[in-house]
Amino acid sequence: MIREGCFARVVERLNGCGGWWEVDIRTRITSKSRGNIVPLDITCDTNPAWLLRMTLDLETSRLQLLRVRPEDWEAYYPIFSAPETSQFSDLPRRPTEKRTRGFVNWMVRISQQSKGFGWMVRDRGTGVLLGCIRLNSIDKQMSAAVIGYEFGTSFWGRGYATEALVAVTKHCHEAMKLYRLEAWTVEGNPASERVLEKAGYRHEGTQRKKMVIGKQRFDTRLFGRLADD
Numbered sequence: 001m002i003r004e005g006c007f008a009r010v011v012e013r014l015n016g017c018g019g020w021w022e023v024d025i026r027t028r029i030t031s032k033s034r035g036n037i038v039p040l041d042i043t044c045d046t047n048p049a050w051l052l053r054m055t056l057d058l059e060t061s062r063l064q065l066l067r068v069r070p071e072d073w074e075a076y077y078p079i080f081s082a083p084e085t086s087q088f089s090d091l092p093r094r095p096t097e098k099r100t101r102g103f104v105n106w107m108v109r110i111s112q113q114s115k116g117f118g119w120m121v122r123d124r125g126t127g128v129l130l131g132c133i134r135l136n137s138i139d140k141q142m143s144a145a146v147i148g149y150e151f152g153t154s155f156w157g158r159g160y161a162t163e164a165l166v167a168v169t170k171h172c173h174e175a176m177k178l179y180r181l182e183a184w185t186v187e188g189n190p191a192s193e194r195v196l197e198k199a200g201y202r203h204e205g206t207q208r209k210k211m212v213i214g215k216q217r218f219d220t221r222l223f224g225r226l227a228d229d
């Protein structure tokens with residue numbers, strides 16, 4: 001039960017700084033407010049950038065990057081379930097619709113918990129879903145996160161993944177103040193390595209036979225980019 005003098009934590013969408021931001025606001029219920037919640041102060045973390053909880057929708061010249069919503073699973077299913085998508089990753093092989101819904105819900109959940117964030121990438125003109133890009137394993141103390149992405153096969157080779165990664169990288173370094181971003185590839189995926197290189201990531205090392213895909217073991221290659229690179 002909410003009583004006077006209690007604190008409540010609400011998430012509010014605010015418009016400002018060129019876009020929509022979602023912030024946690026600690027509020028105190030007052031006698032005056034009754035149903036209306038009066039903002040008292042904003043939940044503060046060590047890094048003020050975390051106030052603006054990285055929920056900004058992004059735009060590039062050709063793309064719209066919209067935060068992932070549960071209902072996106074249906075449009076995403078053909079991309080997620082294509083055999084080419086999981087060929088060089090730890091994503092599930094031939095996922096069912098249920099598994100796709102679970103994966104999309106996971107992206108929503110980690111954003112609510114500030115552990116990650118997912119964007120659905122759409123064509124700005126037509127709204128067609130082209131792919132998905134996300135941050136996960138956000139480590140606030142180390143100011144670091146891991147990036148992953150996949151795009152529909154019919155859209156490969158048009159520079160979309162690079163354009164999306166450049167925008168997300170800039171957002172992570174500049175708005176979210178994440179110092180280190182990393183991504184890994186499985187040996188035999190030169191397209192993804194090229195995308196990373198074009199977005200300014202450097203190959204930092206190889207972990208031998210770390211990844212099991214099917215019954216085979218593969219090396220994984222780690223790429224990193226620092227805010228001052």
Ligand SMILES: CC(C)(COP(=O)(O)OP(=O)(O)OC[C@H]1O[C@@H](n2cnc3c(N)ncnc32)[C@H](O)[C@@H]1OP(=O)(O)O)[C@@H](O)C(=O)NCCC(=O)NCCS
Nearest residue numbers: 085149150151156157158159160161162185190191192194
């Ligand atoms: C990796 C992936 C996202 C790339 O998407 P994309 O939209 O085609 O990427 P871009 O068009 O921005 O860039 C692709 C680059 O790779 C290059 N490339 C593609 N296939 C290649 C190959 N076999 N060898 C060398 N380079 C290759 C392209 O020529 C292009 O580079 P360029 O602009 O210098 O010519 C897409 O292939 C994909 O979704 N793959 C499956 C999921 C996946 O592997 N995700 C990454 C996990 S780490």
